[in-house]
Amino acid sequence: MNVKNTLLKLKRHQFLFEELVKRDFKQKYKRTVLGMGWSVLSPLLTLFVMNLIFSRFFGRSVNHYTIYLFCGNLLFSYFKESTTGGMNALVGNAGIFTKVNVPKYLFLFSKNVSALFNFGLTLCVFFLFVLFDRIHFGIHFLALLYPILCLVILNLGVGMILSALFVFFRDVKYLYDVFTMLLMYCSAIFYTVPDKYQIYFMLNPIYAYIRYFRLIVLEGRIPSLGHHVLCALYAVLFFGIGCWMYKKYNHRFLYYL
Amino acid sequence: MSVIQADHVSIRYITGDLKNIGFKEYLARKWRGNYHIKEFWADKDISFSIERGDMLGIIGTNGAGKSTLLKAVSGIMRPSEGTLKVKGNMAALLELGSGFDNDLTVRENTYLRGAMLGYTREFMDAQYDSIIEFAELEDFEDYLFKQLSSGMKSRLAFSIACLVNPDIIILDEVLSVGDGAFQKKSMDRMKTILSSGVTGVLVSHSPKQVRKMCNKVLWLDHGKQVIFTDDVTTCCYAYEEFLITKRLPHSKEEIMQLASDWQERVKEYGEDAELD
Secondary structure, eight states, rough: OOHHHHHHHHHHTTTHHHHHHHHHHHHHTTOOOTTTTHHHHHHHHHHHHHHHHHHHHHHSSSTTTTHHHHHHHHHHHHHHHHHHHHHHHHHTTTHHHHHHHOOOOHHHHHHHHHHHHHHHHHHHHHHHHHHHOOOOOOOOOOGGGGHHHHHHHHHHHHHHHHHHHHHOOOTTHHHHHHHHHHHHHHTTSSSSSOGGHHHTTTTTTHHHHHHHHHHHHOOOOOHHHHHHHHHHHHHHHHHHHHHHHHHHHHTTGGGOO | OEEEEEEEEEEEESSSSHHHHOOOHHHHHHHOOOOOOOOEEEEEEEEEEEOTTOOOEEEETSSSHHHHHHHHTTTOOOEEEEEEEEOOOOEESSSSTTOOOOTTTTHHHHHHHHTTTTTHHHHHHHHHHHHHHHHOOOTTTTBBGSOOHHHHHHHHHHHHTTTTSSSSEEEOOSSOHHHHHHHHHHHHHHHHHTTTOOOEEOOSSHHHHHHHHHHHHHEEEEEEEEEEOHHHHHHHHHHHHHHHHHHOOOSSHHHHHHHHHHHHHHHOOOOOOOOO
């Protein structure tokens, strides 16, 4: 079975994967004073600034506006960091896989690990904020694992697609920059969405995950089955396309590096 | 039962297509009518086969397609035409310096490079000290890689690589690093590896080296196969003569002729005939 083969291969490359993750971490924070502190500080600062500016306009209609904002920021920054970092997975490691026979998806996965780690740290801070804002911490919070898992898979998929495209068309970097800006404004991070427009916003995968978070944390209810299916669908779709691209173009990458 | 079997392998590079020239240039060329996709055949119609325990030497001038062929054999590239079958696990040392990160320390780089060569963590832990010792870098373990001299970098790279213990080993001109003393050390180490029954493919610019270490030879010139034979001595003599006279042989007779010409030359001028 193809899945079993892939898992065996992964086991074989476990050591390399660990070393790549270590290397990516060290690269990220070399020469900075705060080092890993930035993983936590950066999203907090963004949150603070957004709160300061937007609570004036949109904060009045929302209870716990800071948490509302934080949900959006948390997931969106993870998505953005993971995918823009992943975009460089192939081009940045060209020196290695053009000379040593190493499975290329390892590079993307290792870049995603550091983004996931940062997400984890920020998530802890998020829960602190939730506690501090006196929101009830129920067992239903466990359901948050579901959108997180979906988002991890989505990020891997989008990362694969971007890194493959970036090898062939360096323009992708600039296009994606603008695209993430557009996506951010369409993800209802700092504003609310009236019910009749919800369905259009759900076409945005990131919004689907943000809304899931907000339903659990702010409204204390489990989202519908349809919502669950949609989240999984997005993740599987992008992951599938990403895998297909890597499989198809695997042997053409090095001609363009 | 051959370990490596190549049948009419051809490898092609494409230049001038949309992805290489960009959108603006693509439109401009289409407009002017001179949009051409150029094909460059790095290797054309190469065939050879190697059994267990053989050592194949690949010789040829620069641009002959030797490194490209090695990339195909080690699975990094896929042949555009023909088939290439490899049986057994393989370690390819195509460029000693690849895979190192300038901002990591020597210790961290050693582990990283070892991981890329397919070693396990336990193996690296056990061998780490002897690797550093062989490379003579005991005092430099915590230095950043970019702070080493190029000789030190090559010594470290070679030291990590020569622990490799595969069924098949592929070497692309990696046997000439370091100063005189280190070269001797590395040559001895390589000899031990190569005489342990491993199958190998070696690219070298030194026909002497090929004569000493290989039992089969493949001569490439501008992507085309001149000859594949197990008469290594004759072929190497012919190659040395070709390097001087630039007359490419097109048949077995011409190769024999070149070989005997070379032997004449050596008799007259001595072994370093090419230096006069």
